[in-house]
Amino acid sequence: MKKIEILGTGCPKCLKLADNARGAAEALKLQYELRKVTDIQEIMSFGVMMTPALVVDGIVKAAGKVPSVEDIKKILAE
Amino acid sequence: MQQEDSCLCRPAPTLIFACSGAADTGEIADRAARRLHAERAGVMYCLAGIGGRVSGIVKSTEAAARVLAIDGCQLDCARRTLELAGMTGFGHLRVTDLGLIKGKTDITPERIQQVVDSARAVLNDEQKEGPR
Numbered sequence: 199m200k201k202i203e204i205l206g207t208g209c210p211k212c213l214k215l216a217d218n219a220r221g222a223a224e225a226l227k228l229q230y231e232l233r234k235v236t237d238i239q240e241i242m243s244f245g246v247m248m249t250p251a252l253v254v255d256g257i258v259k260a261a262g263k264v265p266s267v268e269d270i271k272k273i274l275a276e
Numbered sequence: 277m278q279q280e281d282s283c284l285c286r287p288a289p290t291l292i293f294a295c296s297g298a299a300d301t302g303e304i305a306d307r308a309a310r311r312l313h314a315e316r317a318g319v320m321y322c323l324a325g326i327g328g329r330v331s332g333i334v335k336s337t338e339a340a341a342r343v344l345a346i347d348g349c350q351l352d353c354a355r356r357t358l359e360l361a362g363m364t365g366f367g368h369l370r371v372t373d374l375g376l377i378k379g380k381t382d383i384t385p386e387r388i389q390q391v392v393d394s395a396r397a398v399l400n401d402e403q404k405e406g407p408r
Contacts, residue, residue: 209285244331245333246336247332247336251335258334259335261332261335261338262339
């Protein structure tokens with residue numbers, strides 16, 4: 199079970215990243231849970247300076263940008 | 277450093293790392309970086325997080341518009357730490373290149389300001405060269 203977290207306060211970029219992450223996980227037929235982290239203090243506990251950010255199994259994989267579905271598929275396949 | 281309590285979906289910032297070393301020149305590097313942060317020339321960020329490969333800090337640094345490393349001496353610990361984490365193309369300033377001598381430099385407001393001014397010049401040069 200992959201644990202995917204989307205860090206962001208809910209702006210369009212954050213929503214797009216969540217859509218892309220969901221699309222990538224579905225395309226890979228992964229078992230996953232996706233959680234949106236919107237609390238600014240919890241976001242900062244990851245050490246990120248910029249959002250949106252993508253976290254997989256507790257590791258920040260991207261920050262300050264919206265990776266494509268294809269890019270996220272590569273990240274999830276690691 | 278404390279962050280503003282607002283959305284973090286903002287343009288990529290300039291990040292400033294100091295060696296913050298034990299020597300007098302390391303302290304000057306640290307205090308110059310803190311002043312640059314206070315004056316909003318950039319955001320001081322945690323070099324130890326780069327060394328410790330804290331994923332959020334590494335990924336944020338990769339996404340920064342510009343990065344400046346300030347080292348206290350020729351050992352260049354900040355520059356080397358960033359390079360070992362795969363960072364390239366960042367600005368670099370060495371305090372001892374400004375005529376300050378490691379182990380023989382009193383920490384004064386004037387010397388900190390000297391480093392701040394030099395750091396601003398490095399950042400301005402980087403800006404002219406365009407984004408990383």
